[in-house]
Amino acid sequence: MSKIDRNNPKRSRASESRCSLMEFEREFPDDAACLDWLFRYRYPDGVVCPTEDRVTKHHREKARPSYCCQFCGHRVHPMVGTIFEDSATSLKLWFYAMYLMASTRCGISAKQMERELGVTYKTAWRMANRIRSLLTQDGAMVGGTVEVDESYFGGKDKWKHEWKRPHKGTGPVTKTPVIGMVQRGPSGAGKVVVQVAESAKKHHLLPHAKERILPASTVFSDESYVYRDLDSLGYTHGRVNHAQGVYVSGSVHTNTIEGFWATVKRGLGGVYHNVSTKHLQSYLDEYAFRYNNRDITGRRGMFDAFLSRIPGA
Numbered sequence: 001m002s003k004i005d006r007n008n009p010k011r012s013r014a015s016e017s018r019c020s021l022m023e024f025e026r027e028f029p030d031d032a033a034c035l036d037w038l039f040r041y042r043y044p045d046g047v048v049c050p051t052e053d054r055v056t057k058h059h060r061e062k063a064r065p066s067y068c069c070q071f072c073g074h075r076v077h078p079m080v081g082t083i084f085e086d087s088a089t090s091l092k093l094w095f096y097a098m099y100l101m102a103s104t105r106c107g108i109s110a111k112q113m114e115r116e117l118g119v120t121y122k123t124a125w126r127m128a129n130r131i132r133s134l135l136t137q138d139g140a141m142v143g144g145t146v147e148v149d150e151s152y153f154g155g156k157d158k159w160k161h162e163w164k165r166p167h168k169g170t171g172p173v174t175k176t177p178v179i180g181m182v183q184r185g186p187s188g189a190g191k192v193v194v195q196v197a198e199s200a201k202k203h204h205l206l207p208h209a210k211e212r213i214l215p216a217s218t219v220f221s222d223e224s225y226v227y228r229d230l231d232s233l234g235y236t237h238g239r240v241n242h243a244q245g246v247y248v249s250g251s252v253h254t255n256t257i258e259g260f261w262a263t264v265k266r267g268l269g270g271v272y273h274n275v276s277t278k279h280l281q282s283y284l285d286e287y288a289f290r291y292n293n294r295d296i297t298g299r300r301g302m303f304d305a306f307l308s309r310i311p312g313a
Contacts, residue, residue, distance in 0.1 A: 018302075019299070019300040023300075024096070028095050029092075033092075034094070035078060035079075036060070038091075038310070039060075039067060042078050042310075047067070049074045051071070051072040051074055052071055052072060052074075056069045056070060056071055057070045058070070058074075058076060081311055082311055083310075089119065093127075096117065097113060097127045097128065098303065098307065099303055103302070103303070105267075106266070106267035106270065107267060107272070107290075109272055109273075110124045113128055129279070129282065131306070132282045133282065134306070135282075135285045135286050137193055137195075137288055142181050142182070142190070142193055142212060142213055143183060143213065143214030144184065145218045145220070146181050146182065146183050146213050146220070147184070147220050147253070148179065148254075149179075149180055149221065149254045150180070150197070150205060151177075152177055152200070153175060153176045153178060153275070153280060154174065154175035154176050155274075176277045178194055178195065178280070179195055179205050179208045180194040180195075180260060181193045181194075182256050182257045191292040192288050193212045194287075194288050195212070195284075196277075196284065201226075202229070209227070216234060216235070218237075218238070219237050220240070220252050220253065220254060221238075221239055221240075222239065222240055222242045223242060223243060238252040239252070240252055263291070264287045268283065293305045
C-alpha cells in the first residue's frame with residue numbers, strides 16, 4: 001500500500017471501488033450483455049407469468065429486446081419504463097455513457113461524450129440529460145446539525161447582450177438563486193440538498209428550508225434576514241456574521257456548504273462553461289448526487305450508484 005493510502009484509508013477504499021474500462025468491457029461487451037444485466041436487475045426474483053400465475057423461465061428473444069415465457073410466450077420488455085425506452089441508440093452506448101459520467105469527478109460535457117461515443121452532439125446531449133434525470137433529489141431530507149446558505153449562478157449583466165439584460169443593478173440581481181442545505185456527519189460533511197429558487201427573497205427561500213430540514217434540527221446560517229424566522233419554525237438557530245468578518249464561532253459556521261458551492265461552480269465553469277436556468281436544477285442534482293455518494297464502496301463504486309437509479313420492476 002502506498003504512503004497516501006496509509007494516510008487516508010478512505011481514499012484507498014474509494015480507489016479500489018472504481019470500475020476500470022477493461023472491467024466494464026468484460027462485463028458489458030455488447031447489447032445482449034447489457035440487456036441481460038437489466039433483466040436480472042429489474043426481475044431479481046424472476047418474472048411472474050400472468051397466464052401460469054407463477055414464476056416461470058423467460059428466454060431471451062433473438063429478434064427483439066425482450067424475454068418470453070417458456071410455456072405461453074408471455075413477453076416482458078426490460079427497457080420499458082426506463083430512460084432506454086423508445087431509444088434507437090445502442091444499449092451498450094447507454095451503459096458506456098453512464099460509465100463515462102460516473103468515472104469523472106466533475107461530470108463530462110456533451111461535446112466530449114459525442115467524441116467518446118461516436119454519436120451526434122444532439123444524441124450525446126439527450127443521453128446525458130436523461131441520465132441526469134435519474135439523479136433527482138425528490139424527497140431528500142437533512143436533519144441533526146444542518147448548514148444552510150444561498151448562492152447565485154449565472155453571468156454578470158455587463159457581459160450580456162443588451163436584449164438579454166432583464167434587470168438593471170449590481171450584484172446577483174439577474175442571477176439565479178439556489179438554496180443549499182448540508183447535514184453534518186459524525187466525521188465531517190454528510191449529505192447535501194440543493195434547490196433552485198424563484199428569487200432570493202425570504203418567502204421563496206425559507207419554504208425550501210422548511211420542506212427539506214427535519215423538525216427540531218440545529219440550523220446554522222449567515223446573518224441574512226432570510227433565515228431570521230428559523231427559530232419560530234422550531235429549529236435551534238445559530239448565525240455567524242460574515243459582514244463583520246466572523247466566519248466561525250465555536251461550532252457555528254457555514255464553511256461546509258460554502259465548500260460545496262465552490263466545488264459546483266468550479267465544475268460547471270470548467271466542464272460545461274455555461275448552464276441555462278432551465279436545466280440548472282438537473283446539473284445541481286448531478287453534483288449533489290456525486291457529493292452524497294463520494295464515499296461509496298463496492299466493486300464498481302460510483303458506476304453502481306448510477307446504475308442503482310434505473311427503475312426496478
